[in-house]
Amino acid sequence: MITKKAQFDFTRKSIYWMIAGFILTIVVVAYVFVLAGYNSKLTYVDPKLRAEFLTLRFVNNPDCFSYQDQETKITTSSIIDSTKFTEQQLYNCYHTEQGEGYNDFNFQLVLENEKKEILTNNYFNKNDFTLYKEVLVRNQKGAIQKDRLIIYVQTGIR
């Protein structure tokens, strides 16, 4: 036969463990979040740094927009061939996956004086920051003029 005191003790312990279990769960979850945050800090890469490296190709690589002499095959950095400044060429130079590419870096490129703009395939006007590059633009006739390449960077839509 269970006495009244024993019943009370049993109930009291059960309530204690319900509360303790709840608090323990919160502590463990909080601990996981703190560790995850610490891990992220240790491996954080500034998106601006990554964007700087990624966008080097736009002004230096002849498979992107950089001018390359047809005879000597010499590529001159920071000279943009205006005939190459098209969306098709940009797609050949840099594109993201059709399905989930919005999670990755996407760009809107603007040649300020030429008033030309092109977008990568998953750019949705969510501009996170902007990079500027002083360039020379070579037109079809071979004339070269100073310009500024404005690169709007969309780091990802999450």
Place this chain on the structure above:
Amino acid sequence: MNTKASSVLLMIFELLAVILVIYLVISISEAYGSSLTVQKINAAEEMRMMIDTLVGIPDDALVQYPKNLSLFTLTLTNDAIAIYQSTEPQNLWVMRSITLPKNHVAEGTVGNISQVCLEKKHKKIILRACTP
């Protein structure tokens, strides 16, 4: 159930709960705090930025990764760079996607090599061991 039996049961339950919590905390700490995981992630990010830099260079180039990577195997493909330990399952591999311009290719695998190099030759980016 008498009082003594119920209190022994509760004590066992308390002990089990404490052991479970300690085990969880230690295993989670180990998983998150493992310096190898951090090393893999940082190496993958740095390798990706080195590849982006090589793509952004008009000519050929050779660059040596400055840290010792002898604990890891690295695999470079056209789509990604993967860093892992040869014995670990694929779900623990650290992979970072890369995007190359058309006509460019990337390839190479190195395993447990301390000095790793990335070379750009024409339109090909090669991951290989650095030769002295």
